[in-house]
Amino acid sequence: FLFAQTLVGQNLAEAKRLAEAGQHFEAEKIYNAFLEKHPDHLEALIGAGYNYSWAKLEQQAAQKFEAALAIDPNNPDALVGKGYNLAWSGQYAAAKYPFMTLEKLKPGSEEARKGLGYIYLWQGNGEVAIDYFEKLVLEYPRNIEYYIALAQSYLIENQIKKARIALRSGLQIDSSNRVATELLENTYGAAAPLELDVWTGYSKANGTGNFNLRTVQLTGQVARKLRMFLKYDNSLSLDLASLV
Numbered sequence: 001f002l003f004a005q006t007l008v009g010q011n012l013a014e015a016k017r018l019a020e021a022g023q024h025f026e027a028e029k030i031y032n033a034f035l036e037k038h039p040d041h042l043e044a045l046i047g048a049g050y051n052y053s054w055a056k057l058e059q060q061a062a063q064k065f066e067a068a069l070a071i072d073p074n075n076p077d078a079l080v081g082k083g084y085n086l087a088w089s090g091q092y093a094a095a096k097y098p099f100m101t102l103e104k105l106k107p108g109s110e111e112a113r114k115g116l117g118y119i120y121l122w123q124g125n126g127e128v129a130i131d132y133f134e135k136l137v138l139e140y141p142r143n144i145e146y147y148i149a150l151a152q153s154y155l156i157e158n159q160i161k162k163a164r165i166a167l168r169s170g171l172q173i174d175s176s177n178r179v180a181t182e183l184l185e186n187t188y189g190a191a192a193p194l195e196l197d198v199w200t201g202y203s204k205a206n207g208t209g210n211f212n213l214r215t216v217q218l219t220g221q222v223a224r225k226l227r228m229f230l231k232y233d234n235s236l237s238l239d240l241a242s243l244v
Helices: 002-020 024-037 042-054 058-071 076-088 092-105 110-123 126-139 144-156 160-173 178-187 235-239
Strands: 194-205 208-223 226-233
Touching: 002 024, 002 042, 024 042, 042 058, 042 076, 058 076, 076 092, 076 110, 092 110, 110 126, 110 144, 126 144, 144 160, 144 178, 160 178
Parallel strands: none
Antiparallel strands: 194 208, 208 226
16 A cells, blocks of 8 residues: 555656656656546646646546546635746636635735735736735745745836836846846836937038927827827928028
């Protein structure tokens, strides 16, 4: 019996390792072979669900998570897996319920609040996502993942300076983090909420020279996906004396 239990553990551990390494087909073969003999094995169902979800096979993943929750409706790992699987397939409204269920079962659950924060972030609701990740950063100040998510939330709301502060704070924990480093570099190319461009120049026509204002452009972010500009262009009138 002990040998059989050890063998089961080794098989599932190997399947999990393959899934996390991105070798989803190899992991699937192990899970399927195991579930043929043990169709109600909770750990195998959940592991297979995560493997399918990471492989972007959301429908197959959903079937495994539902099977696991039919056995144990309050299983935290199955609830988290179901929530992320729905979110990754773009079903954000439905994805909130598994995490809300987990939060009711375990008030203050880190995984529940993290999941809800990411859903609001992926929905583009930076304001609510900021609230979640600010609290998670305060509670778990050594977890750089939350600093990155907080910065992404700030960027949605065009709070670029706050995003940089969050990323610099995270990089003090792990200076080699590639995601945080690249995101910080990208913030310097992000458009500011309000930009003013002024061009002056010297023009000479018909023997007379003129130093004057050429162009003024004011650009503003009027909505999340809309930038508008107001432009005054004096360049042609400076270069062509006969132009009215």
